[in-house]
Amino acid sequence: MTQSAAAASAATATLAAAAAGEPDTPAVAPAQIAQRLSQALGGAVQGLRRLSGGASQETWAFEVDRLPGDDPATAVRRLVLRRAPPGAGQRGSDSAGLAAEARLIQLAAEAGVPVPRLVQLLQPADGLGEGFISHWLAGETLGRRLAAAHRPALARQCGAALARLHAVPMDRLPPLRHTQPQAEVAHLRAWHARHGTVRPVFQLALRWLAAHAPAAVPPRLVHGDFRNGNLMVDLASDDLLGVLDWELAHCGDPMADLGWLAVVSWCFGQPQRPVGGFGHCAELSAGYAEAGGQIDPARVHWWQVLGTLRWGVICESMGQAWLDGSEPQMEKAAIARRASETEIDLLQLLLPRRDVATPTVQPHA
Amino acid sequence: MQDSPHPDHLLAAVAGWLRDELMPQLAVQPGLAASAYQARVAANLLDLVGRQLRLAPATDAAECQRLQVLLAANGLPPTQRPTMPQPPTDPQLPAEPPPPSAQLAPLNQALAEQLAQGRLGLDSPGLADHLWATTLAKLAVDQPGYDTYRRATAQEP
Numbered sequence: 398m399t400q401s402a403a404a405a406s407a408a409t410a411t412l413a414a415a416a417a418g419e420p421d422t423p424a425v426a427p428a429q430i431a432q433r434l435s436q437a438l439g440g441a442v443q444g445l446r447r448l449s450g451g452a453s454q455e456t457w458a459f460e461v462d463r464l465p466g467d468d469p470a471t472a473v474r475r476l477v478l479r480r481a482p483p484g485a486g487q488r489g490s491d492s493a494g495l496a497a498e499a500r501l502i503q504l505a506a507e508a509g510v511p512v513p514r515l516v517q518l519l520q521p522a523d524g525l526g527e528g529f530i531s532h533w534l535a536g537e538t539l540g541r542r543l544a545a546a547h548r549p550a551l552a553r554q555c556g557a558a559l560a561r562l563h564a565v566p567m568d569r570l571p572p573l574r575h576t577q578p579q580a581e582v583a584h585l586r587a588w589h590a591r592h593g594t595v596r597p598v599f600q601l602a603l604r605w606l607a608a609h610a611p612a613a614v615p616p617r618l619v620h621g622d623f624r625n626g627n628l629m630v631d632l633a634s635d636d637l638l639g640v641l642d643w644e645l646a647h648c649g650d651p652m653a654d655l656g657w658l659a660v661v662s663w664c665f666g667q668p669q670r671p672v673g674g675f676g677h678c679a680e681l682s683a684g685y686a687e688a689g690g691q692i693d694p695a696r697v698h699w700w701q702v703l704g705t706l707r708w709g710v711i712c713e714s715m716g717q718a719w720l721d722g723s724e725p726q727m728e729k730a731a732i733a734r735r736a737s738e739t740e741i742d743l744l745q746l747l748l749p750r751r752d753v754a755t756p757t758v759q760p761h762a
Numbered sequence: 763m764q765d766s767p768h769p770d771h772l773l774a775a776v777a778g779w780l781r782d783e784l785m786p787q788l789a790v791q792p793g794l795a796a797s798a799y800q801a802r803v804a805a806n807l808l809d810l811v812g813r814q815l816r817l818a819p820a821t822d823a824a825e826c827q828r829l830q831v832l833l834a835a836n837g838l839p840p841t842q843r844p845t846m847p848q849p850p851t852d853p854q855l856p857a858e859p860p861p862p863s864a865q866l867a868p869l870n871q872a873l874a875e876q877l878a879q880g881r882l883g884l885d886s887p888g889l890a891d892h893l894w895a896t897t898l899a900k901l902a903v904d905q906p907g908y909d910t911y912r913r914a915t916a917q918e919p
Contacts, residue, residue: 604883
């Protein structure tokens with residue numbers, strides 16, 4: 398796994414925690430988790446292993462014996478547990494919460510968005526905290542591998558998936574935070590200020606964002622972290638198998654999802670394919686339009702600037718968490734040094750240099 | 763005077779050991795893929811430290827000069843420019859200016875404040891060149907392989 402791919406997936410796991418700033422909480426031991434899962438599902442759990450986890454959410458993979466009603470040919474089921482342990486710190490305002498995540502996955506499935514299928518919600522009696530169990534998806538998520546080739550079908554399917562999730566009726570949604578452009582700028586300004594770092598480029602970007610903020614729009618469901626790194630793909634067919642990590646979902650401007658997807662960091666070194674490093678804007682737009690959506694390029698550009706700054710503030714927050722001891726992993730200190738990649742990308746967006754070479758096909762992905 | 767090997771060489775020695783000795787051993791052990799990955803992160807960080815030690819003294823000095831010119835050129839009166847607390851000096855010795863790295867924090871603070879308040883902006887003379895030069899120097903240390911940086915420096919003489 399490359400540094401940038403792992404950093405991005407690490408960032409996913411800790412985005413909500415970073416925003417919340419909550420310390421880690423002691424977790425139930427894996428053996429106990431396995432035992433309680435077995436009881437909750439009514440089958441023997443094996444091979445429990447942790448996939449990722451921030452301070453307040455955990456993702457585990459495991460196998461369970463064939464359950465009543467399964468196809469007799471099924472030997473084992475591969476499943477995923479997503480949970481917030483009992484007593485986890487107060488969720489930060491950015492996180493949707495596990496119950497909302499489960500509901501969103503169901504709604505997305507009904508809307509025709511590929512997602513992991515829900516198996517069951519955790520109940521208080523299960524003793525595992527809040528969360529849900531879903532089917533394991535077998536595919537590729539590593540950003541650099543997805544960006545290694547042009548995948549037009551994937552880009553179109555991403556466009557269609559986004560249009561469908563943006564079209565989910567508002568009255569069917571669980572309670573979610575609502576946000577609009579100016580509020581997002583204010584949030585980033587305050588978050589950056591808490592780190593105590595001095596970044597003239599960030600201040601330039603914050604002024605630009607405030608001055609050019611689009612008008613508020615009727616809120617729609619926004620995934621909140623739709624990018625290469627959260628897409629499960631079948632490499633044989635380039636089919637989108639699942640849109641992952643709905644914990645940052647909220648209500649707001651749907652162009653925010655398109656702007657975030659366009660952040661250069663998520664192109665994994667292939668900016669000549671600006672959609673995740675694997676696709677072109679025309680392919681994404683075609684998929685979006687075919688599924689009934691309408692793209693506003695000016696708003697997408699604004700959200701790309703905001704998203705670039707946001708990733709930079711997230712990198713800083715990792716460094717802050719490492720410094721204050723709340724997340725002492727060496728990798729957090731390393732990610733802090735990625736904030737500068739967002740500064741150069743912000744400069745290229747706001748003060749473009751003519752002599753920055755046009756992106757061309759890289760010989761080695 | 764300190765002995766050799768130079769710190770630069772020591773950093774390279776440890777990074778080399780991590781990459782050439784430790785990582786291959788971890789790569790063939792089942793269940794140690796995560797550790798192999800962390801070893802690579804560690805080696806990359808050592809390389810970063812080496813680059814900072816080698817490159818930052820010159821780029822810090824250049825950045826310091828640019829900031830002083832930029833703040834002065836954009837009408838920031840001398841009384842408002844950040845002043846370093848002067849250390850007590852022996853009156854018989856010539857006055858030493860604080861090293862560039864010590865001046866950078868208050869100079870950058872002043873620039874950040876000017877930008878936050880809108881007194882300097884996209885059109886301010888010298889700002890774009892300064893921010894680009896500063897940011898390129900950061901990437902040269904943090905991530906010289908980052909694609910935007912490579913494209914920005916591809917045509918440098």
